[in-house]
Structure formats: C-alpha cells, structure tokens
Amino acid sequence: MFSNFLSGILNYGRRNLSEFKFQWQTPRRRRDFLTGLAFLSPSLIALLIFTYIPIAWAFNLSFTSWEARSTPDAFIGLQNYTYTLSEPEFWNAFKNTLYFSAIKIPLDMVLALGIALLLNQKLRGIGFFRMAYFLPVITSVVAVAAIWRVIYNPSFGLLNSLLESLGLPAQRWLRDPNLAMPSVAFVALWKGLGYDVVIFLAGLQSISRMYYEAAEIDGASAWQRFRFITFPLLSPVTFFVLVVGIINSFKVFSLIHVLAPDGGPLNSAEVIVFYLYRLAFQEFKFGQAAAVSFILLAVVLCITYVQRRFIEPRVNYE
Amino acid sequence: MTSYRTGLFFGRWASYILLSTVSLVMIFPFIWMVFTAFKGNQEVYVYPPTFFPQEFHWDNFSHVLETVPFVRFYFNSLLVTILITVSQVITSALAAYAFARIEFFGRNFLFILYLATLVIPNQVTMLPLFLLVSRLGWIDTYQALVIPFLANAFAVFFLRQFFAGLPRELEDAARVDGAGRLRILMQIILPLARPALATITLFIFLSEWDSYLWPLIVTNTQAMRTLPIGLRFFVEESGAQLNYMMAGALMAVIPIILLFFAAQRQFIEGIAMTGTKG
Numbered sequence: 001m002f003s004n005f006l007s008g009i010l011n012y013g014r015r016n017l018s019e020f021k022f023q024w025q026t027p028r029r030r031r032d033f034l035t036g037l038a039f040l041s042p043s044l045i046a047l048l049i050f051t052y053i054p055i056a057w058a059f060n061l062s063f064t065s066w067e068a069r070s071t072p073d074a075f076i077g078l079q080n081y082t083y084t085l086s087e088p089e090f091w092n093a094f095k096n097t098l099y100f101s102a103i104k105i106p107l108d109m110v111l112a113l114g115i116a117l118l119l120n121q122k123l124r125g126i127g128f129f130r131m132a133y134f135l136p137v138i139t140s141v142v143a144v145a146a147i148w149r150v151i152y153n154p155s156f157g158l159l160n161s162l163l164e165s166l167g168l169p170a171q172r173w174l175r176d177p178n179l180a181m182p183s184v185a186f187v188a189l190w191k192g193l194g195y196d197v198v199i200f201l202a203g204l205q206s207i208s209r210m211y212y213e214a215a216e217i218d219g220a221s222a223w224q225r226f227r228f229i230t231f232p233l234l235s236p237v238t239f240f241v242l243v244v245g246i247i248n249s250f251k252v253f254s255l256i257h258v259l260a261p262d263g264g265p266l267n268s269a270e271v272i273v274f275y276l277y278r279l280a281f282q283e284f285k286f287g288q289a290a291a292v293s294f295i296l297l298a299v300v301l302c303i304t305y306v307q308r309r310f311i312e313p314r315v316n317y318e
Numbered sequence: 319m320t321s322y323r324t325g326l327f328f329g330r331w332a333s334y335i336l337l338s339t340v341s342l343v344m345i346f347p348f349i350w351m352v353f354t355a356f357k358g359n360q361e362v363y364v365y366p367p368t369f370f371p372q373e374f375h376w377d378n379f380s381h382v383l384e385t386v387p388f389v390r391f392y393f394n395s396l397l398v399t400i401l402i403t404v405s406q407v408i409t410s411a412l413a414a415y416a417f418a419r420i421e422f423f424g425r426n427f428l429f430i431l432y433l434a435t436l437v438i439p440n441q442v443t444m445l446p447l448f449l450l451v452s453r454l455g456w457i458d459t460y461q462a463l464v465i466p467f468l469a470n471a472f473a474v475f476f477l478r479q480f481f482a483g484l485p486r487e488l489e490d491a492a493r494v495d496g497a498g499r500l501r502i503l504m505q506i507i508l509p510l511a512r513p514a515l516a517t518i519t520l521f522i523f524l525s526e527w528d529s530y531l532w533p534l535i536v537t538n539t540q541a542m543r544t545l546p547i548g549l550r551f552f553v554e555e556s557g558a559q560l561n562y563m564m565a566g567a568l569m570a571v572i573p574i575i576l577l578f579f580a581a582q583r584q585f586i587e588g589i590a591m592t593g594t595k596g
Binding site: 029032033035036037039040042043044046047050051052053054055057058061111114115118119121123127128129130131132133134135136137138139140141142143145146147148149150151153155156157158161164165190193194195198199201202250251253254257258261273276277280281286289290293294296297300301304 | 330333334336337338340341343344345347348350351354362363364365366367408409410412413415416417420421422423425428431432435437438439440441442443444445446447448449450465466467468469470471474499524527528530531534535545546549550553554560563564566567570571574575578579582585586589590
C-alpha cells in the first residue's frame with residue numbers, strides 16, 4: 001500500500017520531469033514558459049508575500065502561545081484549539097453567527113425571489129424599483145449602520161415612534177439582549193437584499209420562454225409553472241445565493257462593529273470575526289486568534305464541501 | 319407572448335403595491351438620514367420625532383467638517399482605493415492573459431493555486447499581515463493600506479474567463495505579423511475586453527472603498543483614517559448628537575450615490591455579472 005503510494009509519487013514526478021524536458025525542446029516552448037512566468041510574476045510575487053506565506057505563518061502562529069509582543073512565542077501544540085473549543089465565549093460567538101444566518105438568510109431568499117418574480121414582469125417603472133432595492137447595496141456599511149442607529153435609537157428613534165403610534169410598546173432594540181441580534185440581522189437583510197434580487201432576476205431572465213409556452217399549451221396554472229419550471233430551473237441560482245449567504249454571514253464584522261460596538265448587551269451580537277478581533281487586537285492573544293481564524297477556515301471549507309458533495313448533484317443545471 | 323413573462327399569481331395592481339411597499343422600506347431610511355442631517359440640535363430630541371426639519375441647518379455640515387478632517391478621510395480613501403484598483407487591474411490582466419493564452423509548464427497548477435486563495439477568509443491572513451506590517455514599521459502609513467493588496471486572485475479568475483472566450487483569429491494574425499505577447503494584450507485583447515475590465519474595475523473600487531477591518535487595525539491617527547474608519551469614530555464620538563451623525567453619514571455616501579445614479583446600469587449589471595460568474 002505504502003509502496004504503491006510512493007511509486008505513484010515517483011511516477012508523477014517522472015511524468016512532470018519528462019513534461020518539463022519536453023517544454024524545453026523547442027525555442028518557442030522555452031520562450032512561452034518564460035513569457036508565461038513573466039506575465040504571472042507581478043501577481044504571483046504579491047500573492048506569495050501577502051497571501052501564501054502569511055497563511056503558513058498564521059498556521060504556525062496558531063500552535064504558539066504568542067500573547068503580547070514582548071513574550072516569546074513557545075510551541076504549545078493544539079492548546080489554542082482545545083482551549084478555544086472549550087471556551088463558552090467562542091461557542092456564544094458561534095451560536096450568534098448561526099442565529100444571524102438563521103434570521104437573515106431564509107427571509108432574504110424568500111423576499112429576493114419574490115421581488116425578482118415581480119420585477120420580471122412587463123410593468124412600468126421597473127427601473128425605479130430596481131434602483132431603489134439596489135441603493136442600500138452600494139451604500140457604505142458604516143453609513144448604513146449609522147442611519148439605522150438613529151432609527152433604532154430607543155429614546156428619540158423613528159421606529160419606536162412608529163410602534164407607539166400603532167399602540168405597540170417601545171423597544172430598546174440594539175440595547176436589548178433579545179432584540180440586538182434580530183435588529184442587526186434586519187439591517188444586514190435590508191442592505192443585501194437588492195444584490196440577491198439582481199442575481200435572481202438574472203437567473204429568471206436566462207430561463208427559456210419555450211418551457212412556459214409549452215406549459216401554457218398544456219394548460220398549466222401560474223403556480224404550476226412556477227413549481228415545475230421556474231423553481232427547478234432556478235435552483236443553481238437559489239443554491240448560489242444560499243451558499244454565499246452562509247459563508248458571508250461567517251465573515252460579517254463591520255456592520256456589527258458599528259451598530260453594536262461592544263458586541264451588544266451581554267455579548268448577544270458578538271459573532272465569530274468579532275470574537276477573533278477582540279482576541280487579537282484588544283487582548284493581544286495572537287496565537288489563539290490565529291487558531292480561531294483556522295476554525296473559521298475549517299467551517300468555510302466544510303460548507304463548500306457539503307455544497308460540492310451533497311447538494312450540487314441534486315441541483316438542476318438544465 | 320409577453321404573458322409568459324407576466325404569468326404570475328399577482329395582478330398588476332397587487333404587484334405595484336408590493337413593489338412600492340418594499341421600495342419605501344428601502345428608500346425611507348435615506349430620506350430620514352437627509353432630513354435628520356438638517357435638523358437643529360434641539361429638534362433631534364423632540365419625541366415623537368418630526369419628519370421635515372423645522373429649519374434647514376446647513377451649519378451642521380460645517381460643524382462636522384470643523385470637528386473631524388472629513389476632506390482628509392476622502393483624500394485617503396480615494397488615494398488608497400485608486401492605487402489598489404489600478405494595481406489589481408494591471409497585475410490581474412497580465413496574469414489572466416498568461417492563463418488564458420500562453421501554454422507553459424505548470425500553468426494548471428498555478429491556476430489552481432490562485433483559485434485556492436478564493437476560499438481563504440481574509441481573517442486568516444490578517445494576523446500575520448498585521449505582524450509583518452508592524453515589524454516593517456508601516457503602521458499608520460499608506461504603504462500598510464496599499465501594498466498588501468496589489469494582487470487579486472478573483473480578478474485574475476474573472477478576466478481569464480473573459481479572455482478565454484475571445485476569438486483567437488485577430489491574435490493569430492497579429493502573431494504572424496510578428497507582434498509580441500505584451501503588444502497583443504495591450505492592442506487586441508484589452509480593447510476587446512473593455513466591458514469585463516469596466517466591471518472588474520468597478521467591483522474592486524467599490525469593495526476597496528468600503529474596506530473596514532484592515533484600515534481599522536493598521537491606522538492609529540486621525541490623519542491616516544480612511545472614510546469608513548473616520549466615519550465610524552465620528553459616529554462613536556458624536557453618538558449622542560444624531561443630526562451631526564447623519565450629516566457625516568450623508569457626506570460620506572453622497573459621491574458614491576451620485577456615481578450610482580450616473581451609471582446605474584453598469585453598477586447593477588456589472589455586479590450581477592461578478593456574482594453569478596464568480
């Protein structure tokens with residue numbers, strides 16, 4: 001078994017070597033190899049210094065006890081990982097991240113698909129609506145968070161005055177441990193919705209009219225046309241929106257950092273990246289923060305793997 | 319024939335009502351920002367809040383400009399964003415051309431190596447980059463904000479897909495005439511790829527313009543802050559004075575919103591393109 005593996009590697013090496021020799025046989029191939037590398041070199045060197053080497057460095061860092069800049073970093077094995085995974089604060093952040101996704105993503109997908117279906121009709125003023133939904137997408141996150149801080153303001157905010165005018169009790173929104181995360185997730189939904197509308201709309205417009213014409217002839221109702229044509233043929237797009245939505249919610253930071261700068265009351269809005277930021281730049285535990293960043297990477301890779309392995313084969317690619 | 323497109327469960331009026339309601343929710347916060355930005359210091363503390371300002375306080379803006387160096391934030395953001403965008407477009411176009419057209423040993427391996435960076439969250443490289451930048455003594459400098467971001471694997475991938483789809487005939491003819499690779503890229507490929515270049519430029523510009531975590535950790539002084547970071551600290555410090563907070567936010571978003579109104583189609587279609595094809 002092991003010798004098979006070894007000879008496999010050797011064969012691979014030999015094959016590559018012979019391919020490499022083949023590359024040098026003619027002046028044209030030699031020239032192409034050097035031109036290729038020359039064209040790649042600016043980006044390759046930059047990626048090497050600022051991406052590949054830092055990844056390796058971070059990996060190494062995650063096994064050391066680096067705390068502040070003064071202390072020497074000692075190798076401590078998996079301690080950063082085991083310690084993190086046993087820390088309630090980590091699980092709180094993890095749970096909050098999932099909670100954020102659980103509020104935002106289903107609402108986002110249903111609303112974005114619904115609006116895209118409405119916009120995909122022959123109506124006047126589609127351009128205006130499309131612009132209105134897209135406006136929050138291009139607005140800076142910090143400005144969006146500032147606007148919503150004013151709206152959520154518990155004493156002088158617009159939202160509470162609207163609630164009270166409807167006879168409902170005022171809330172403390174971002175300062176209420178139970179409402180902080182839903183309030184943050186709603187702003188994220190508000191900001192990102194237009195993007196997903198445009199993605200769904202592009203998907204809808206790529207579905208051939210042939211199917212609808214055939215269904216119409218067979219007497220299919222509007223719901224049946226949606227259920228048996230639109231929905232299955234749109235599944236790659238739906239799926240894209242879902243996966244990107246989940247991965248992005250594991251990376252959310254700036255919105256929460258402005259809306260709830262201290263992580264919300266009782267850390268109720270502290271997400272993974274927020275926790276990582278606090279470890280590294282407020283508590284200066286670089287080793288542990290590096291471990292958290294690799295746990296984050298593992299989560300993202302798991303989501304990508306589940307996507308490739310289990311869900312993608314069931315998605316209908318026409 | 320158009321009825322297939324309209325074939326929906328909602329009638330025309332129901333559609334309009336639904337679409338208008340959602341767009342009101344989308345636009346109203348912006349209107350609220352504008353009106354709050356003009357309100358007086360007492361008026362923001364009236365409850366229930368007034369909708370229309372009783373008096374337009376233009377001096378709110380001059381107050382913000384006096385309190386924080388907004389112009390400097392703008393300049394920093396613009397400088398950093400333009401440097402990064404230009405550099406990423408150039409390095410990516412070169413690499414994309416090599417991946418799309420030049421056959422050389424190790425090309426596929428290197429392409430996979432580039433693609434692999436797309437799944438790595440920025441947070442992984444952020445810590446060592448911070449340590450690197452602080453060892454180099456770059457904290458609170460433009461180098462720290464720009465140099466780590468000279469290349470972008472996503473832009474390479476995006477442009478490669480576009481370049482690979484371009485017809486080869488013109489290029490082959492130029493090669494017969496003895497044109498070099500760089501000349502072909504500059505004079506044949508890039509003019510043909512203008513839409514893709516515009517899209518990726520806009521995409522990089524917008525994401526760098528809104529960059530947050532990195533500038534937050536590598537800048538200390540007010541003079542080096544970019545617009546998002548400057549605005550964030552202003553929001554924290556002016557927390558109580560809602561009208562100033564909104565005046566600052568308004569000044570921060572106006573240029574991008576104007577740009578958006580001017581080039582709406584390019585924005586929406588370009589961003590949809592980078593989304594679905596990425």
